[in-house]
Amino acid sequence: MRKGDPRKLGRYELVGRLGEGGMGVVFLARAADGRQVAIKMIRADLEVDEEFRxxxxxxxxxxxxxxxxxxxxxxxxxxxxxxxxxVVEYVDGPSLSAVVAERGPLSPANLHALAIGMATALTAIHGAGVIHRDLKPSNVLLPPGSPKVIDFGIARTVEPTSQHTATNQWLGTVAYMAPERFGDNASAVITPAADVFAWGAVLAYAGTGRTPFAAESPPVVAARILTQPPDLTGLVPPLRDLVERTLAKDPAARPTARELLDLLLAAGPDRQPAVAAALARQPGLLLAAEEAQAATEQRPEHAMTAAAVPPELETVAAGETEVAPVAAPATRPAAWSASTREATPPPPPAPAARGGSRWGRIANVAMALAVLVTSLTVAGIASGVLPFGDGGTPSGSATTATSAAPAPTTTAPATPSPSPPASEVVMQDPLDKPKLWLLREDQGELTTCTFEDALVITRDKQGPYRCPGPMDPFTDFSMTVDVRLRDEGACAAMWFRFVGKAGYLVRICPEAFHVSTHGVEDGKKVLPLRTMPFTTPIPLDTATRVGISMQGTTITLERDGQQVGTVQDSTFTVGRVVLGIYPETQDHEPPFTVAFSNVEVRTFTG
Incomplete structure (x- = not known):
């Protein structure tokens, strides 16, 4: 800490400096609960500007x-x-720039882990309608576990063309800036493709120890970015081919972040050995990547409704660039080899991105850059533990609904359900192949989510497990799906109004529905709400149509179109729907297998 630095900001106690950059100073701070966080305090000359605020x-x-x-x-x-x-999470790990400077280029496994981690981060960032704009080695941190991308989103608050930026200040480092960022109308044409270009440049730096357009001065670097092919000597196929595609001069010729991620994670024989090695060493990285894929999986257009978008994102202030949420292909691209270009050609260039006059003004760009310097590096911001809600809970860490449940509640014989309210379909998936729900092989949790004309979940241990699926949040909805219980003691599980690690849980067991809250307070605790016995047990390996309806505080459960019972509870108000497995009791031995097919989700319109 320096003389004049504040000792508190709001409810946070500042304990040290982490770095300083173009927008202000970054402090290490302590929250009221003792957790370490990083706080970026804005520069004094910007704090008086109401437009900036x-x-x-x-x-x-x-x-x-x-x-x-x-x-x-x-x-x-x-x-x-x-x-x-x-305020952001504190990440306790060195920056990529520091690691490469100290140790040299990354090993193949570490390089592929970095490629997946950065593609995962950009998929999440772009899917939320944000452009990073300043992806560079100092904004990639390498803590134990998975790489972390920092300083996203807020980067757009200061642009080179803004009144807040002097001629000797640029947001971003020239070596990682896409060609379109050097044009006169850069602020108007900037898109997520600029981040993809930066991904390629950062990866080339990590794999070779130098930038792909390296030169003795920023103006020459800019000229090479605009006119010359990248120098990728030292990178080997197929990663080299993918990096080369991301460094295309035309933004429309670059893959999206989601396409990058799909290509990197190509399953089966298409998965590269270095990728397999990276994922084996960092299982948390695979979980994060699959969650990012699920969050941006293609859905029916009306599934991305205003209800799924926070109110503050609905209005775009004048002069700001908005990015639509990503709608990724429902099927993954072919393996990322040199032949991918023929298999999945890029879309034709957008007219606005082709402007030959922009690429022709290299001399003007070089002169302008002669008076510009790169922005200061902000070292060591944010992070902590990623709340991967879809991974399996460690064995024995959650109380099962069966062992904690009260005596079964007697229910009346099943009766036909009342006429449903007006609704519209927002999700539909036969679950016969990866689409809205994805593949997962979790060796650490001894669980697989595979597809055999159904989503088949096999677990070789006790405890719950959730398979990666769509991230759309719902409030009032109905969901129906065919369920098969293939082993003794196996119970299918459906979570809804589920956020992070908490929401409602319905376990579909041979004898009954078990309705609970799951994850209140600690992300693990199961608190039973009601047990609904069946008049006739569900036979093994026989399809049963299960229906869940959530309206206000009323949960209604159906079996084969007949209402089984209702529950009143107001603990959770909104969240996503999840499919998984939750074995019945500790009396049965694994493995346990369940299968889901023909899922449909509707939201109520009246």
Missing amino acids: RRFRSEVNRARQVPPFCTAEVLDADPDHERPYL
């Missing part, structure tokens, strides 16, 4: 919507404080 507030709201998949989560902010500030 408004933009800062808007950008913080967007950044807080980015899922924490290989990113440092935005936790808090106060744009109205005397010194506006931003």
Whole structure:
């Protein structure tokens, strides 16, 4: 800490400096609960600008919507404080720039882990409607576990063309800036493709120890970015081919972040050995990547409704760039080899991105860059533990609903359900192949989520497990799905209004539905709400149509179109739907297998 540094910002105690950059100073701080966080305090010359405060507030709201998949989560902010500030998770790990400077290029396994981690982060960032704009080695941290991308979203609050930026200040480092960022109308044409270009440049640096357009001065670097092919000597196929595609001059010729992730994670024989080695060493990285895939999986257009978008994202202030949420292909691209270009050609260039005049003004760009310098590096921001809600809970860490449940409640014989309210389909998936729900092979949890004309979940241990699926949040909805219980003691599980690690849980067992809350307070605890016995048990390996309806505080459960019972509870109000497995009792031995098919989700319209 320096003389004049504040000792507190809001409810946070500042304990040290982490770095300083173009927008302000980054402090290590302690929250009221003792947790370490990183706080970026905005520069004094910006704090008096009301326009900046408004933009800062808007950008913080967007950044807080980015899922924490290989990113440092935005936790808090106060744009109205005397010194506006931003609070993010603290990441205890060195930057990529420091690691390469000290140890040289990364090993193949570490390089592939970095490629997956950065692609995961960009998939999450772009899926939330945010552009990073300043992806560079100092903004990639390498803590134990998975790489973390920091400083996203808020980067757009200061642009080179803005009144807040002097001619000797640039946001971003020239070596990682896409060609379109050097044009006169850069602020108007900037898209997520600029981040994908930066991904390729950062990866080339990590794999070779130098930038792909290296030169003796920023103007020459800019000229090479605009006119010359990248120098990728030292990278080997197929990763080299993928990096080369991301460094295309035309933004439309680059893959999206989601396409990058799909290509990197190609399953089966298409998965590269270095990728397999990286994922084996960092199982948390695979979970994060699959969650990011699930969050941006293609859905029916009306599934991405205003109800799924926080209110603060619905209005875009004048002069700000907005990015639509990503709708990724439902099927994964072919293996990422040199032949991929023929198998999945890029879309034709967008007219606005082709502007030959922009690429022709190299001399003007070089002259402009001669008076510019790269922005200062902010070292060591944010992070902690990623809340991967879809991974399996460690064996024995959750109390089973059966062991904790009260005596079964007697219910009346099943009766036909009343006429349902008006609704519309927002999700439909036969579950015969990866689409809305994805493959997973979790060796650590001894569980697989595979597809054999159904989503088949096999677990070789006790305890619950959730398979990766869509991230759309719902409030009032109905969901129906065919369920098969294939082994003694196996119970299918459906979570809904589920956020992070908490929501409602229905276990479908041979003898009954068990309705509980799951994860209140600690992410593990199961609190039974009601047991609904069946008049006739579910036979093994026989399809049963299960229906769940949630309206207000009323949960209604159906079996084969007949209402079984209802529960009243107000613990959770909104969240996603999840499919998984939850073995019945400790009396049965694994493995346990269940299968789901023909899922449909509707939201109520009246």
